[in-house]
Amino acid sequence: MKLDRQNRCPRHGGFTLLEVMVVLFILITMAALAVTAVRGTQKQAQRRTAFTYVKTLERAVDLYALDIGQPPTSQQGLGALISPPDDLPNPDAWGGPYIKDTATSKDPWGNNYQYASPGREGREFEIWSFGPDRIDGTLDDIGTWLSSI
Numbered sequence: 001m002k003l004d005r006q007n008r009c010p011r012h013g014g015f016t017l018l019e020v021m022v023v024l025f026i027l028i029t030m031a032a033l034a035v036t037a038v039r040g041t042q043k044q045a046q047r048r049t050a051f052t053y054v055k056t057l058e059r060a061v062d063l064y065a066l067d068i069g070q071p072p073t074s075q076q077g078l079g080a081l082i083s084p085p086d087d088l089p090n091p092d093a094w095g096g097p098y099i100k101d102t103a104t105s106k107d108p109w110g111n112n113y114q115y116a117s118p119g120r121e122g123r124e125f126e127i128w129s130f131g132p133d134r135i136d137g138t139l140d141d142i143g144t145w146l147s148s149i
Helices: 017-068 077-081
Strands: 114-116 126-129
Touching: 017 077, 017 126
Parallel strands: none
Antiparallel strands: 114 126
């Protein structure tokens, strides 16, 4: 007895549920790996940005100190780089602005850059960011004491 085409069990051209689930699993796994890689890159970029700003501010303070004879006091702060402080002994010596006002605004985590003169451990001054944890004095702080990130 011959089977004609209508009596055979036809195989339809679609995918099985198992095949679809395997493909979804692979896509989700790839997406998770991509997101993890991007987050790590973003965190490193934020740290580098903060480090670059700290070093830029450090150079601006150095230029200020060359003109005035000393870095701004802690009370004058980084604002002394943008406009001359009222208590300068020789206001004509101020050669600024030494930076744009946006450079002192916020670090990548939304905190103000910190400034102290004199600095710790015998430094003339220090500029730093609290870093990603937003807490002062922790290991992730980014400051003038670092030579690289």
